[in-house]
Amino acid sequence: MSGYDETFDWVVVGSGAGAMTSALVMRQAGKSVLVLEKTPYVGGTTAKSGGVIWVPNNRLMQQAGDVDSTEAGIAYLEALAENLPGSTPEKRRTYVVESQRMIDFLIAQGIELARGADFWPDYYDEAPGGCKTTRTLTARYFNKAELGREWAARLRPGFVSQPAMLSEGLKLAWVGRSWTIKLLLLRIGLRVIAGKLTGKQWVSAGAALQGRLLKAVLAAGAEVRVDSLVTRLVTEGDRVAGVEAEVDGRPRRIAARHGVLVNAGGFARNQAMRDRFMPGTQAAWSNTAEGDTGDLHAEMERIGAALGQMDQMVGYxxxxxxxxxxxxxxxxxxxxxxxxxxxxxxxxxxxxxxxxxxxxxxxxxxxxxxxxxxxxxxxxxxxxxxxxxxxxxxxxxxxxxxxxxxxxxxxxxxxxxxxxxxxxxxxxxxxxxxxxxxxxxxxxxxxxxxxxxxxxxxxxxxxxxxxxxxxxxxxxxxxxxxxxxxGDVSTYGGAVTDERARVLRADGSPIGGLYACGVSSASVMGGVYVGAGASIGPSLTFGYLAARDAAGLHNAP
Missing domain, CATH: 3.90.700.10 (Succinate dehydrogenase/fumarate reductase flavoprotein, catalytic domain)
Incomplete structure (x- = not known):
């Protein structure tokens, strides 16, 4: 492709969970991948979060003998979600079905996951199809030293830097009330001591998820660049053909043969956008990472993308x-x-x-x-x-x-x-x-x-x-x-996408070569937060589906 400084098959804007999953899919398909992160750190708001993933009828539920079904997950979403631009019955059904396959894919790539807890119910567990045990998953705590010194320093810090699962950490608030929990605290303490003696650098929760994904992406041969601000989506005709970016302060024009995925977060840190779309809300009360400024929302809108559900946030x-x-x-x-x-x-x-x-x-x-x-x-x-x-x-x-x-x-x-x-x-x-x-x-x-x-x-x-x-x-x-x-943990609106994560115009037609996932897209949950992990689960799933579509794998089982 002429007129570009370099060319990749797949260019990803942002480094959240969906971005990294898409990179793994593309590398497995033999495609070249470039991930561009505008901040100095990989992982976005996901790394700061609990890193919880909501997936009905997932394989770890099945292995534990928990009773759930794909049909129950679909019924639950249908009972709660409104039909909004980013949330249609077909897209919700796709999420429930494909999220299970996405989890299988991640585990096959070596991403170690565990159940979020034995008891972490859906937020509306009384609704049809609601789950009173748990549909949540989290990554196992991770030794970020496995990334090597350079990349360990570039993993965005999380809020838990101990060798403890999130489910274990949730129990520690009751340590004064239970001998079982006192013993759990002792076990965690022994892990800490062992880690210090062996040079471990433990992270847990969202940082563990992002750390494990980053390790897998680097091992798969994808290129990841931090301090790389995407300033423009480059179009050729009616298709997105690449991006313009400032990489380490230098302008670069980068072609994307198979497409561009936007997983660049929301606009929670942009008070002007909040005033436009959700007046009365405060950027100062947000828990998002500093890069959550909506740059790519505006850029996708500039080239004709429909934005939807922009008045919504994941309040916290x-x-x-x-x-x-x-x-x-x-x-x-x-x-x-x-x-x-x-x-x-x-x-x-x-x-x-x-x-x-x-x-x-x-x-x-x-x-x-x-x-x-x-x-x-x-x-x-x-x-x-x-x-x-x-x-x-x-x-x-x-x-x-x-x-x-x-x-x-x-x-x-x-x-x-x-x-x-x-x-x-x-x-x-x-x-x-x-x-x-x-x-x-x-x-x-x-x-x-x-x-x-x-x-x-x-x-x-x-x-x-x-x-x-x-x-x-x-x-x-x-x-x-x-x-x-x-306060909030993110905004909840963005580019309207279909069940293949393709970004749509106002008339419903897809913009060729442009995909979005995570809170850069309008939520599949349709204005409702159905359970812990209802943002990260869709980010992972639609990042997975975007890459499969762009690689021509969307009809594969």
Whole structure:
């Protein structure tokens, strides 16, 4: 191809999970691959995340003897998802079927995966086809020293740097309540010691997934370049033929014989785009990587791609404790208000949602409530018993009590009326709300919002509390409040794609040579976050399908 500095069969923009999977498919097909990552680190927001993959009826479920089926997975999505530009019945069916094959492919490539847990239910497990055990998968913890010094330094850091599975880490919050978990902590400690003695550099969760994918991609012979900003999609006629990029500060024009895949993240870090598509949301509250600025959304739109579902984000509630601005992971509030003995109230002192369930729905509900009653921020209300038993955004209040009080973050009073005065809500309203909640706890049923009625609500709660892990009274002073705002782990809209991950124009025709996956594309989940891993699972799957299509393998079994 003339007029280019270099030519590859497959050019990938971004280095997330879908990007790397597509590279493995292409290399297995004997094609040359170039992955271009604009930041200094490989892995994107996936590396910062839990790295959870949601796949119905996957082979590890089957091996464990868990009961699931492809039909149940399809029924679950059909019960929940709206028909939106990026989510059609055919595309949802394709996801459920092909995600299982994608997992088989990754395992065959040496990517070590495990079940996310024995119990990590779907977020709407009560819906038809919902799963009350787990459809989640994660990568096994990974020694990044296996990448070699150069690439180990280029793997984006994650939030867990210990030889522990994510499922094990989730149990450690209860170490003071169980001898079994104390023994688990001891085993992890022995792994840490052994690792230090043998020079291991452990990472877990999303960094482990991305590390394992990077190792496989490099071993397969794909070329990966960091500090490589793609500035333009190059078209020839009605087809994308390559990209223009700045590689180590130098302009390069790179041809792509079989196509370009965009897996460049969303636009969560771009406040101007947020103001355009989802006004009222805040880039400062996002957990995404710094490169999540929507460059390729705008570039795909420029060449005629239809964008869809751009008003959606994967909300993830957070609390603005001191230091939150610099935190690697914004202080999460899901584990705060999901625990028994805490509720969420708006600025009128009223509860307005089930505080368990999907974090995407939680934040969506906050925005909807705020249209009629001020609810951003809302307030998490809890008591002294709660403060003794449970962490606040992952840390114990006792360790930070004075700092939190002095900063004004933590509100405290001996009575609910006194607490109401501190947070600016009517005292009678807050007292009535808490009294109503306590009545529901005593009755064993949340008559307003059904909290504790689904398996996922109970998973978020206290497994040692009976009869319902999600329900606990608020009645032991002093009483406390901290703010809660709608953060996110990503935006959820992008280029509209078909079941082969081809980017579509507004008239439904595909743009030749252009594919997209992950949150660079409009979500197949159709405006709903169905379970842990509902972003990474589709990224992997549609990266896999994009490469198969571009390589002419889309009809193969």
């Amino acid at each position: 509630q957070m609390t603005r404790m001191p230091g939150w601005e610099q935190a690697f992971v914004k202080p999460p509030a899901q584990s705060l208000t999901g625990k028994p003995g805490a509720i969420l109230v708006d600025q009128s002192g009223q509860r307005y949602m089930n505080e368990g369930g999907s974090y995407e729905l939680y934040c969506q509900t906050m925005f909807e409530r705020d249209q009629t009653v001020p609810a951003i921020p809302s307030w998490a209300i809890f008591d002294a018993r709660f403060a003794r038993l449970y962490p606040i955004a992952g840390v114990r209040m006792a360790k930070h009590y004075q700092q939190w009080k002095d900063s004004g973050y933590l509100k405290e009073a001996d009575s609910l009326a006194g607490l109401a005065a501190q947070i600016g809500v009517p005292a009678a309203a807050l007292e009535a709300t808490v009294a109503r909640w306590n009545g529901f706890v005593d009755a064993g049923h949340d008559a307003d919002f059904g909290r504790g009625g689904r398996a996922y609500d109970q998973w978020l709660g206290d497994p040692f509390l009976k009869p319902n892990p999600a329900l606990g009274r608020i009645d032991e002073g002093p009483f406390y409040a901290v703010d809660v705002v709608p």
